[in-house]
Amino acid sequence: MAAREGARAPALADGVKAVRAAGGLVRRAGPDGSWQVLLVHRPRYDDWSLPKGKSDPGETGEATALREVEEETGLRCRLVEEVDTVRYEDRYGRPKTVRYWLMEPLESPGSFTPNDEVDEVRWCSVAEAVKLVSYDHDRELVKWLESGG
Numbered sequence: 001m002a003a004r005e006g007a008r009a010p011a012l013a014d015g016v017k018a019v020r021a022a023g024g025l026v027r028r029a030g031p032d033g034s035w036q037v038l039l040v041h042r043p044r045y046d047d048w049s050l051p052k053g054k055s056d057p058g059e060t061g062e063a064t065a066l067r068e069v070e071e072e073t074g075l076r077c078r079l080v081e082e083v084d085t086v087r088y089e090d091r092y093g094r095p096k097t098v099r100y101w102l103m104e105p106l107e108s109p110g111s112f113t114p115n116d117e118v119d120e121v122r123w124c125s126v127a128e129a130v131k132l133v134s135y136d137h138d139r140e141l142v143k144w145l146e147s148g149g
Helices: 002-006 061-073 126-132 136-146
Strands: 019-029 035-042 047-049 052-054 077-089 095-105 120-125
Touching: 019 061, 019 077, 019 136, 035 061, 035 126, 035 136, 052 061, 061 077, 061 095, 077 136, 095 136, 120 126, 126 136
Parallel strands: 019 095
Antiparallel strands: 019 035, 019 052, 035 047, 035 120, 077 095
């Protein structure tokens, strides 16, 4: 598996490359002991989603997930387990693969600074997150966590 993760994106017709990405289903226990989920708001698309982003050349999925979650939310996290892989075409028609890990914040999580990519992060109850997320695949991951994941 490590060879696949670190491999370059395969070239497609006309030199188009597949997009590899990774992200996190970041959870923490809320005040009542039920799970809360961390969502990010992307002003460019005006959407709410799980934190995720493109892999750098040669970067593993695990490293991408940890880096992207920290870059987008300011939180340093630990990986719990890989939970899903989503495949779809991006808005340019390129095949995109996003691997997701269940993650939990470390004790010294860092801090969030709004920017052009992500202008808000929000801890939500699972029920609120299901209603708020913009994409079906994110919604299904949040529901998975609700069902006992």
